Amino acid sequence: MSTDTANERFNAGMTVRRKVLGDAHVDRAEAKKTAFDDPFQTLITEGAWGTVWASDGISDRERSMLTLALLAALGNFDEIAMHIRATARTGASKTDVLEAFQHVAIYAGVPRANHALKLAKETYAEMDGMNGIDGEETPT
Known part of the structure; x- marks a missing residue:
């Protein structure tokens, strides 16, 4: 792959990543990046x-539901909350997420879907107390 193609793909990736996850999330992740994990982040x-x-x-809505279903089905729960928060940007509703996890229950197992639902409920509750989706508390 040419350097130009790699740069274009990286720049496109950063644009999409910011659109889906938000600037605040990406900025935090970039700030934590080290020389050791830079190639992995790239x-x-x-x-x-x-x-x-x-x-x-x-x-993006469909991709968001697929991502959540795959994370749950494979037991990769660490990124569930991040992708639940991203649904506010991708257009996937709470009903969409519930449907995706119900699908997981049938095809990958109830315990995984149940744990994913627990994480989703916790994340939605957290989001309800936030101003937007970037982790800033609602002013009182």
Whole structure:
């Protein structure tokens, strides 16, 4: 792959990543990046965000539901909350998320879907107390 292509994919990935996860999340992640994990972060930005999420083959809403279902089905619960928060930007509703997790229950198992639902409920409750979705508390 040429350097130009890699740079284009990285830049596209950062644009999509910011659109889906928000500037605050991406800025926090970038601030935590070290020389050790920089190549891995570049891989994620180019591959996940600059290729898969940047594709216009399906909508961000559909991609969001697929991502949540796959994370739950595979037991990769660490990123569930982040992707639940992203639904505020992708257009996936709470009903969409519930439907995705119900699908997980049938095809991948009730315990995984149940744990994903627990995490979703906690995250939605947290979001209800936030101003927007970037983790800033609602002013009182």
